[in-house]
Amino acid sequence: MNLDQVASYLAVIRTGSFHAAARDRGLSQASVSQHVRALEEQQRTTLIVRDRAGCRPVPGTEEFAHYAGLLIDLAERTSHVLSRRRLMVGTASNIGTYLIQPAFRSFTETNDAELVIAPNGQIADRLEAGGLDVALMEWWDDRPGFQAVRWAEEELLVIVSPAHPWRDRDTVHTAELAVEPLLGGEPQTGTGTLLREHLDTPLRVSMNLGSTEAVKRAVRNGLGISLVLAGAIQDELATGKLHALRLTPPLHKPLWVILRQDLPTTSPAWSLIDLLTPPKQPA
Structure with a gap:
């Protein structure tokens, strides 16, 4: 799957028009149209509804758009992994909005990290796809290959x-x-x-x-x-x-920190866990 085509397709959905998507991507409108047409031909289906109300996903293709976004997210992380060791931290909406920001601010004083706030289900999918290093969640469905650490209640x-x-x-x-x-x-x-x-x-x-x-x-x-x-x-x-x-x-x-089971102990993710779960004082 051509990533430029996917990126143009997502830009059209995000901005609502081919013209705005072209401006957003720094391409000509003809190039964006060509990208979307080629992607639709490859997938053998129409992906975008075009009418006076703007451009939006064809009903029934929303899941394709969701995973296309995960694909671009992972590709961007892959391209930067050798030059930028930034820790990507995902949080469920309530945790990211109301609970974690003071601790995260303290964490970024000594670590290069970025906070991504989204609904719990989206954070789980992005973590599984590799777009996040660690996630702070209200719920976890025990997907294989990950470990859950209870950090608070x-x-x-x-x-x-x-x-x-x-x-x-x-x-x-x-x-x-x-x-x-x-x-x-x-x-x-x-x-x-x-x-x-x-x-x-x-x-x-x-x-x-x-x-x-x-x-x-x-x-x-x-x-x-x-x-x-x-x-x-x-x-x-x-x-x-x-x-x-x-x-x-x-x-x-209970609130959970979710990370990959094979994540090295040298990863800053473990420093974040240590910050969130300080050792209990003896009684």
């Missing part, structure tokens, strides 16, 4: 709006959650699995909103309640925009 809290009837309470029993509209966030975080394993009460999710930020906004507007990592709501608690309750019994989510 984060309490799950129930969040409600300041106008909710529970606003004056500090705790809520898990059985009470079944009577409230529950808002879901990003899929593949493992929260649903964790709840099913530890809660006797079946919960019904009324909406899946795709991100913790969207969930927080919806809760603030009184559309329902949700369960989020404690570290994801510190700003809202400080300003009174949300109210949090602890679950009874408490529920904690």
Whole structure:
């Protein structure tokens, strides 16, 4: 598969037009069109829908586009591996947005590293494809060839709006959650699995909103309640925009560092793990 053709194809999808893709890649529009046409001929299928709304993947080709992106990512890493020893660290969205940034900033004071934040499932795929050296995740599906190190755990809290009837309470029993509209966030975080394993009460999710930020906004507007990592709501608690309750019994989510089993111990990834998991003090 020709990488220039793949890169042009992805640029068209990303920018929404052949003209913008050509400008983005520093090529002529004719060259980009030729690249996409050649790729479609090689794959024996149309890959891009062209209409007045712009350019987008043909329905059913989204998975091809996903793996094409992984291919370009890996190719770029391969081309730089001998000249640039940068550690590529991937994090699930909540960890990268709310939990890891102070520690990562400290890590980059002595290490050349780049942080990639994406949904949990995308980070897992990029790690498996070789586009990342190490990943910090809320969930891992035990793919072969990798090891998982538990580096922390984060309490799950129930969040409600300041106008909710529970606003004056500090705790809520898990059985009470079944009577409230529950808002879901990003899929593949493992929260649903964790709840099913530890809660006797079946919960019904009324909406899946795709991100913790969207969930927080919806809760603030009184559309329902949700369960989020404690570290994801510190700003809202400080300003009174949300109210949090602890679950009874408490529920904690493990957080994982995932890396290849054959990664040399000299890799900076192990220094990152040491930073995140300091030795426990003797009792």
